[in-house]
Amino acid sequence: MPVALHTILRPLALWPLAAALALSGCASATAPGSAPIAPVAVPPLATAPDSPQQPADFAAWRAGFAQKALAAGISPATVRDVLGQAQWLPRVVELDRAQPEFTRPPWAYLDSAASPQRIANGQAKLAEQRTALDAATSRYGVPAPVLTAIWGLESNYGQNFGSFRTVDALATLAHEGRRRSWAEGELLAALRIVDQDHISAERMVGSWAGAMGHTQFMPTVFLVHAVDADGDGQRDIWGSIPDVAASTAHFLARSGWRSGEPWGTEVRLPPGFDHARAELSVRQSAAQWAAEGVQGMHGQPLPAMAETSILAPAGARGPAFLVGPNFRTLLRYNNAMNYALGVALLAQQIDGGPGVVAAWPRDLQPLSREQVRTLQTALNQRGFDTGTPDGVAGPATRGGLRRYQQSIGAVADGYPTLELLQQLTAQP
Incomplete structure (x- = not known):
């Protein structure tokens, strides 16, 4: 009543x-x-x-x-x-407050994200669940290998949802208070999911941060984007692969996925390329990049795409990629460059395509968070503004570092290295 x-x-x-x-x-x-x-x-x-x-x-x-x-x-x-x-759950608070000591270089992340074993398992899962994945592709326009790659990165194809009861994890985060408003909103959504009989609270398990099921939806995302594809009256992202595939594809389609368009491609940059332009914020057509001398790795034409960007995640010494709107859509799923590249490259290889061709600069030592914070402080002191030092090398840090590199006549790729840190801290 x-x-x-x-x-x-x-x-x-x-x-x-x-x-x-x-x-x-x-x-x-x-x-x-x-x-x-x-x-x-x-x-x-x-x-x-x-x-x-x-x-x-x-x-x-x-x-x-x-x-x-x-x-x-x-x-x-x-x-x-x-x-x-x-x-x-005290463990949830510990994990929420924990920060990795070292920043992870892109090649270390991608070695794991698109490992030979994950590629092989993805190909097997794609074949095993072809009917459900193709149905989601037909309905929403997102390729089955992309859906499979997200599945692989989020839960290792259903092998690891996480072991935390979602209600417990979110209640802990809401009480702890660092992100109270967000956590309370997610907790209300989790309670609503139980209220709507999609799953019992006991079966609603996931990560310490509240992400759930095969492709790790947050509860608020579930309420908006989860789909009952198998027609049983429940939107079950824990036990129904048709629901998992359709829900994931629905989220990407609603987030801007362009059917029939690739995520991007690895490219070869021309000599003297201005690496200050290798940012997502710099966008132009693939034809314009081609006119500047950007080429496919084997001389093939660049894919016809508008609003594309060049990314060089390891600086001037590493691989470069031309990425388009669908890459930015992958960032809506997880706003981390390494993650979006991981999905894109894993999907490409699940589908029989190549991995990264150019070599990564594996000799470069990753900086610790404290070293990045020291670098940011030193750049700020010399007038190359990076914002508040936080140990995370984001766009503001790359911008300040590029300006410093330009001032000393170096290639301005904005990639933080131990050599640059030593130069900055050695200067009076």
Whole structure:
């Protein structure tokens, strides 16, 4: 029956969750002349045993969040049985706060993302699930090898969804507070998924950050993009490969995927190429790049695409790629250059195409986060603004480093190296 929210929200601030949810079974005041409505008994809340490491205020936070869940239309039963069982997971907080000591060079990531074993497994999975993957391609225009590659990178083709209960992970992140607004929104979406009977809370497992299923959808993405492709009435990204393939393709199609257009291609840059232009923000047609001397690796014509960019993820000494709108769509799935390249190159090789031809500069030592922070600080002190030093070599850092390289007559590729760091810190 409808929840009398005005009788719930104020008491919840003071009462335990069990008592507050018992109120949700009571009718609001009966309107004059209407028949009385019999109250519905709600069983008392049965919370799981609290962890000895649980913060003292977690139960109070959980009770307070119940107000938001009920106000958002989540059923009292789900609030009682799912949110009421939510546990605080210290490991989630540890992982959320952890930062890798060293930045990972692109070749190290791609060696794993598009390893021979992952390529072979992807080809086997593509053959095994060809019907479901081709159906998704026919419906949404996203190639089956691309869907297979995302599946491979996100969960190793279903071998590793993650072992965290999604509700527990998101409740922990919401309580911890570093990204509270985001985590609370995802937690409400997770509760809604259970409310809509797509999956039980026990089966809803995923990463420590709340990503779920074969292709690691966040709960809010699930609600908007998940598809019931097998017609069983559920959008099941945990157990139905037709649903997984269609949901992933639907997300990419809605994010701008252009059917029939490649993600890009590896290219050879002309002598004297201005590496300051090797950024996603610099866009022009493939024909314009070709007119400047950019060529396919074996002299073949560049694919006909508009709004393309040149990327040189390891600087002037490494491979270069011409990327188009579909590459930028892959970044909508995970906004990391290495990830999008990983999907693109894995898909290309699953489909029988080549890997990266040019050699990576594997002799370059990766910088630690602290070394990158030192480099950023040194650039700032010399007037080559990189923003607030944070140990992450993003566009602002590459821009400042390029300006420094130009000032010393070096190739301005913006790639941070130990040699550049030593030069900067050695200067008075």
